[in-house]
Amino acid sequence: MVVLTMSSCMREVPIVSLESGNETTNMTLSEQREWVGEQFDIAIEASAVEDGWFKTRRTLPWTDAPGDRDGILNMLYPRECSVGGRLVVSLQNxxxxxxxxxxxxxxxFWESEGWTVSDIRSYESDPYFRADREDGAVLAFRASTGRMSLEIETSCSVHGTVTNWQYRDEEGNEFTQELERRGGEAEK
Structure with missing residues (x-):
């Protein structure tokens, strides 16, 4: 009797799910950098605080001046995520x-754009929230007296320029191209 009662309470749960918990894209490193720049611009415009944004460590301003914006974007290199890489960067003001x-x-604004917005920390005096997208991209905003920060994480990309960025660029590896060229000549 106990066995029959217990078995009616138990549900079959698969050990391995067919759903992927780690969404990936095939964005190139350049496309990820461009997307980061666009998201910074969009969020900064939405904040109505156009000036005073900067990246820390080597304090670099986020402006349209030659070298500022590109300097920040070109210094971004992927961090590991699942089987790929993603860019993670923040600006402060x-x-x-x-x-x-x-x-x-x-x-x-993020809610109106369809992002799933949730609180990271729920203190009204220091709001800190994030916006998630189905592809794994994450935006976050933190505010406190006299300070705020804007954080961006791209989706996890499995593109070769992201997963193996130390050895490749988007134009391809010159050594490989030369090797292929020579191999093609040797067959003739």
């Missing part, structure tokens, strides 16, 4: 008059 109002604007 310490000049905004009202970081909390900026955070509300960014959150509302």
């Amino acid at each position: 310490r000049t905004a008059d009202d970081p909390f109002a900026a955070a509300e604007k960014v959150r509302a």
